[in-house]
Amino acid sequence: TCHCNISHIKIYCWKFLFLLLLIVCAILSYLYKISPNINQKTVASGLCPSSVSKQSITPLKNTKHLLVSAYMDQRVPGFDVRIIGMFRRDSIQSLHCCFCCSGALVETTPANVLQHPDNFGFPFVTTDVMCRIPQNCNSTHVTLLTQPRPENASIYAWLPVRNRKTKREDQMMDFTVCISNLFGDYNNVLQFAQTLEMYRLIGVNRVVIYNTSCGPELDRLLHHYVQEGFLEVVPWPIDKHMNPSRGWLFSEHGGDIHYFGQLTTLNECIYRSMERSRYVLLNDIDEIIMPYQEDSLKPLMERLQTQHKDVGVFLIENHIFPKKHFEPSGKFHLARWNGVPGINILEHVYRETPDRTIYHPYKMIVRPRMVEQTSVHSVLRFFGQQYSVPPDVCRIVHVRVALRKSLKLEELNVDKRLWDFEEKLIPKVDQVLKKLGWLSGKEK
Numbered sequence: 001t002c003h004c005n006i007s008h009i010k011i012y013c014w015k016f017l018f019l020l021l022l023i024v025c026a027i028l029s030y031l032y033k034i035s036p037n038i039n040q041k042t043v044a045s046g047l048c049p050s051s052v053s054k055q056s057i058t059p060l061k062n063t064k065h066l067l068v069s070a071y072m073d074q075r076v077p078g079f080d081v082r083i084i085g086m087f088r089r090d091s092i093q094s095l096h097c098c099f100c101c102s103g104a105l106v107e108t109t110p111a112n113v114l115q116h117p118d119n120f121g122f123p124f125v126t127t128d129v130m131c132r133i134p135q136n137c138n139s140t141h142v143t144l145l146t147q148p149r150p151e152n153a154s155i156y157a158w159l160p161v162r163n164r165k166t167k168r169e170d171q172m173m174d175f176t177v178c179i180s181n182l183f184g185d186y187n188n189v190l191q192f193a194q195t196l197e198m199y200r201l202i203g204v205n206r207v208v209i210y211n212t213s214c215g216p217e218l219d220r221l222l223h224h225y226v227q228e229g230f231l232e233v234v235p236w237p238i239d240k241h242m243n244p245s246r247g248w249l250f251s252e253h254g255g256d257i258h259y260f261g262q263l264t265t266l267n268e269c270i271y272r273s274m275e276r277s278r279y280v281l282l283n284d285i286d287e288i289i290m291p292y293q294e295d296s297l298k299p300l301m302e303r304l305q306t307q308h309k310d311v312g313v314f315l316i317e318n319h320i321f322p323k324k325h326f327e328p329s330g331k332f333h334l335a336r337w338n339g340v341p342g343i344n345i346l347e348h349v350y351r352e353t354p355d356r357t358i359y360h361p362y363k364m365i366v367r368p369r370m371v372e373q374t375s376v377h378s379v380l381r382f383f384g385q386q387y388s389v390p391p392d393v394c395r396i397v398h399v400r401v402a403l404r405k406s407l408k409l410e411e412l413n414v415d416k417r418l419w420d421f422e423e424k425l426i427p428k429v430d431q432v433l434k435k436l437g438w439l440s441g442k443e444k
């Protein structure tokens with residue numbers, strides 16, 4: 001019986017061990033499920049983000065490239081984050097996306113480096129780097145590495161991942177104007193003040209401008225609008241990192257990048273606006289996208305959007321008002337504005353008819369969520385349709401040097417659209433100039 005008892009005990013023992021094993025397995029798999037970091041290799045914790053870049057242009061370590069900003073973007077299947085940068089085309093190498101997940105540094109994911117198709121021959125090109133976020137990572141910051149394993153998080157310059165909170169369109173503002181780059185000693189104060197006040201009258205909520213440098217009076221004017229909250233100035237010290245070109249074509253103008261990085265800032269501005277503005281207007285500092293049948297942009301876009309539901313890119317034709325021709329009555333030649341540097345756009349009412357037999361540039365109103373990559377006069381990658389808005393509905397009022405220099409005054413169109421706003425526009429401009437001490441006391 002003794003023998004029999006022992007074998008009984010053995011069987012019980014095995015059964016017990018087996019049960020114990022099952023319980024341990026169950027507990028482990030439960031822990032595995034609830035702990036978000038267990039199924040990804042944490043390389044080191046508590047180390048990131050040790051140094052977050054506060055610059056708008058951040059050199060990428062061990063490369064010749066520059067990073068600008070990182071945004072959540074899950075519109076392209078397989079990717080979660082888009083890093084916008086300026087990459088040297090002759091030094092493109094393979095890169096790895098490195099994420100900081102709630103303070104923990106985890107294994108990298110592969111980076112997909114997409115150069116924008118427009119580079120105009122310059123050595124640097126606007127580049128998107130697409131990354132996938134590791135599983136269960138609450139990614140607050142990202143950077144790029146040249147090797148697949150992260151080593152020392154404290155030497156990386158981390159970029160915050162922006163647009164992590166999405167908004168409904170009805171929680172957003174309507175219109176943001178993105179003006180790309182301010183450089184040199186541009187000091188066209190009167191035109192800029194009139195233009196910003198005009199934007200406000202037609203319903204623009206916010207203006208974003210990228211500033212490399214500007215003239216002294218314009219600098220004061222910019223500060224005024226920043227203080228008011230209407231203008232957002234993004235520092236753009238691109239001249240500290242390369243020799244930016246003042247022209248658009250490398251073979252003609254030389255330099256490292258097209259127009260002080262205009263293509264990069266336009267793209268950056270679209271992503272910056274994606275979770276806060278329904279529409280983005282991409283135009284230059286001296287251009288006004290002007291509705292001709294409605295009083296402001298909102299009813300214009302409501303009508304266009306009702307007629308063209310799937311359109312995310314509205315092309316607006318550029319129309320030149322040569323600054324050499326003045327309106328003869330001098331009605332808006334106000335003596336009190338004489339001391340203010342710059343062009344008085346109300347005095348220029350003669351509009352060139354575009355020569356449509358040659359290339360004629362457009363600027364754009366876009367829905368930022370439908371745009372992936374943009375150039376200056378066209379969108380490079382987008383979702384949905386585009387539509388050319390007829391000029392009698394909306395056109396760009398662009399006061400500058402004549403484009404078709406051979407045209408005589410009689411061949412130009414008289415266009416006083418800006419005058420329709422004079423009653424509101426002039427007091428607003430006066431108010432700003434007065435505040436900055438530029439309004440001269442004596443009237444004509």
Ligand SMILES: *[C@@H]1O[C@H](CO)[C@@H](O)[C@H](O)[C@H]1NC(C)=O
Nearest residue numbers: 036101102103137138139140
């Ligand atoms: C992710 O991290 C942010 C910032 O640290 C925190 O506010 C947020 O609650 C986290 N989200 C989740 C789902 O853990």
Ligand SMILES: *[C@@H]1O[C@H](CO)[C@@H](O)[C@H](O)[C@H]1NC(C)=O
Nearest residue numbers: 044050151152153154155156
């Ligand atoms: C990481 O880099 C920092 C700064 O260069 C240095 O002080 C530290 O010793 C490095 N740590 C490791 C583990 O290499």
Ligand SMILES: *[C@@H]1O[C@H](CO)[C@@H](O)[C@H](O)[C@H]1NC(C)=O
Nearest residue numbers: 211212213214219222223233
């Ligand atoms: C624009 O940049 C220049 C050069 O850095 C700076 O001196 C100026 O104050 C900036 N203006 C504004 C409004 O930020």
